[in-house]
Amino acid sequence: MKRLAVSLGAALFAALLGAALLELGPPAATLAPLVAGTLAQSGVTHPVTAVLLNFRGYDTLLEIAVLLIALIGLTAVARRGEAPAATAAVEPVLTTLARLAAPLMVLVAVYLLWAGAFRPGGAFQAGAVLAAAAVLLHLTRLLPAWATPGTWLRAGLAGGFLLFLAIAAALLAEGALLKYPPAQAGLLILAIESGLTVSLGLILAGLFLFLSEERR
Amino acid sequence: MTEPLPWLILLPLAWATATFLLGPGRGAWLAIAGIAVQCGLTFALAGQLLAEGPQPHAAGGWAPPLGIALAADGLAAVMLLLTQGVALLLALYARGYFAPGDQAARHFWPLAGFLLAGMNALFLAADLFNLYVTLELVGLAAVGLVASGGGAAQLGAALRYLFATLLGSGAYLLGVALVYGAYGTVSIELLLPLVDADVPRAVWFAAALMLAGLMLKTALFPFHFWLPPAHGGAPAPVSALLSALVVKASFYLILRLWLGPFAPLAAAIAWLPALLGSAAILWGSWRAIRAERLKLLVAWSTVAQLGYLFLIFPLIAAPGPALAAGVMQAVSHGLAKAAMFAAAGVVIHVTGRDTVAGVAGVAGRLPLTLFAFALAGVTLMGLPPSGGFLAKWLLIDAALAQGAWALAAVVIAGGLLAAVYVFRVLRQAFLDAPAVEAAHPAPPLLEWTAFALAAASVLLGLRGMELLRLLSVGSAG
Amino acid sequence: MTSGLVFALAGVALFAMGAAGVLLLAELMRRVLAFNIMGSGAFLVLVGLAQRNDVPDPVPQAMVLTGIVVAVAATALALALARRYQALGGRDELAGDD
Incomplete structure (x- = not known):
């Protein structure tokens, strides 16, 4: 009964909203020309990076906090204790490939970080590749699961966010939250993105490796 | 610190991260000191408001629609006062409540700090998408607090709470997407003159989705099912924070939308x-x-x-x-x-x-x-x-x-x-x-x-x- | 019909399916997946609708990147909770109450 009501409701909702979207005329206004016109002052030449780190950089600051919260919440419920010893053997071919792939993935991450200023890329993509390298190494048993984070790991997890926060606070001297002086914007964005790449890599890897402790 | 407004967001973020760095269960006094300073900042902000009127702040120095607008008015200031005041007393309470080594206290301080930062950011935001991020900040921190150190029943309550809050913010986000699609901006101030009684039907959907999602987060009957187990099952300082403050954050946002951009639509319902x-x-x-x-x-x-x-x-x-x-x-x-x-x-x-x-x-x-x-x-x-x-x-x-x-x-x-x-x-x-x-x-x-x-x-x-x-x-x- | 509008319509359908899934599915793992489908639907509407004249707009693209990261965080937290819940109680469904 509930199944039928919810399914019908969802289908009706989709149909009505779909019809409403078809009624909309062409967009009255879009921010694309405004972004293009202001891009020169943003310190980067790729519009998405400019929005993400400069025009709407404050969103990004809060979003890193969301990731940190998820990680803290996850370690709060993850079972603590000794990670169980590996039981099944791993294919030697897989291990060799992982050993080869991991350094290349780090190289790709550095490239993505650097490329973010002028083409698709940036800290999130680079951090995701770093995290994927860590997960790959873990699955081939070259990297053990993480237990409760120690001081250094905590510093690595939070470091990128702290750097971002410190720059945001320092830039208050410019008169507003995260207001980059146009001349230094490119350098500051690169510094923030570099810190974030390391921390995001660790956080995203942690979302997997802290949970993996329960592997049997 | 000439302007208190941005510090009300940066300060709790900073001490939350610092208590995380200090390690599990530590940092209580740092947190209490941080909240005490936030109280002072809120009073300074309230004084500024009474003397000079509403305080806008363009994050990044970019005016909307390009940048994110923050704003403090009387309504925001009252909610900020309530939040910092209750949080200060509850932080002292929590300091005494959690015994050393208590499982539930291991992650209390960083999560509480991020929760407060999220709420302050929510009260001060004047940008619909930024508000979505603050909603998620508050929601996930609250779920983490409910789940910390709990048994199966508490985790079940946390999961129910998580799905309710994610469903609510998902509906809100779809509403934001429709608003941006219709008007090309998410700034509340710029939307005010654009919305009138004969808006396209997609905007009606947006208003309904956003308000319904927020009502789910505020636990309005019949969306209240998640609240009693979550608030009744958590440790007392967490229950108090959630029941006193967190549900008010989504109510505040309903009020903002109802009195602001959706006012021409709201009279009908x-x-x-x-x-x-x-x-x-x-x-x-x-x-x-x-x-x-x-x-x-x-x-x-x-x-x-x-x-x-x-x-x-x-x-x-x-x-x-x-x-x-x-x-x-x-x-x-x-x-x-x-x-x-x-x-x-x-x-x-x-x-x-x-x-x-x-x-x-x-x-x-x-x-x-x-x-x-x-x-x-x-x-x-x-x-x-x-x-x-x-x-x-x-x-x-x-x-x-x-x-x-x-x-x-x-x-x-x-x-x-x-x-x-x-x-x-x-x-x-x-x-x-x-x-x-x-x-x-x-x-x-x-x-x-x-x-x-x-x-x-x-x-x-x-x-x-x-x-x-x-x-x-x-x-x- | 432009491709942006097609994406937006597909997003509406995905959102409705995902939301129904979150409401109806009992298994926690399936519910988490349903939430992700719902989120993806909202992201498609955000990007597609703004670009319904097929002119790229970087602002919703950046918003969606932010949204994806938030969804990743929520998914990880949900999986961690579900896994611990299952380990403690041996169930992969929430016990029903009134």
């Missing part, structure tokens, strides 16, 4: 929230009257008290004290409910039992805690001179001025029902009970912070006019 609010008052009170567990009683009382907040919507379009009544109810309930959960926490700590029957004999052993519970009850019942009385009086005043007799009747009935569940606990407390030898002593810090919160909720009624003067700064209502 103004009676619906009041109807649901009335049902919440009756059903929540009934369940509180029937509850066996003490914290569950307090949690069901939250469901009922949240109902009052929604009674104001049919009255809010006309001039009158409806907005003041709603905000006064949010503030006085915030103080009283924090006090009630704090007092319940002391009782449970001392007797070791979370049942209404377990309260028996508490009057002799914990007079101060019981007094705090009773004072908080005075506010919930709406007896003079409490803040709850002022809120309900303003609400009845607004209702009668517009001939809404039914709403006034609901307010009075709700007060009587509240008296039933409050006196149920008080009566039990004065019963003789065999002294429990294994009882823990009550730390004075816990008793006094609970009392301070309760006393503030009552004294609020005497100083309410100053709060309402602050509320009227740049107010849309």
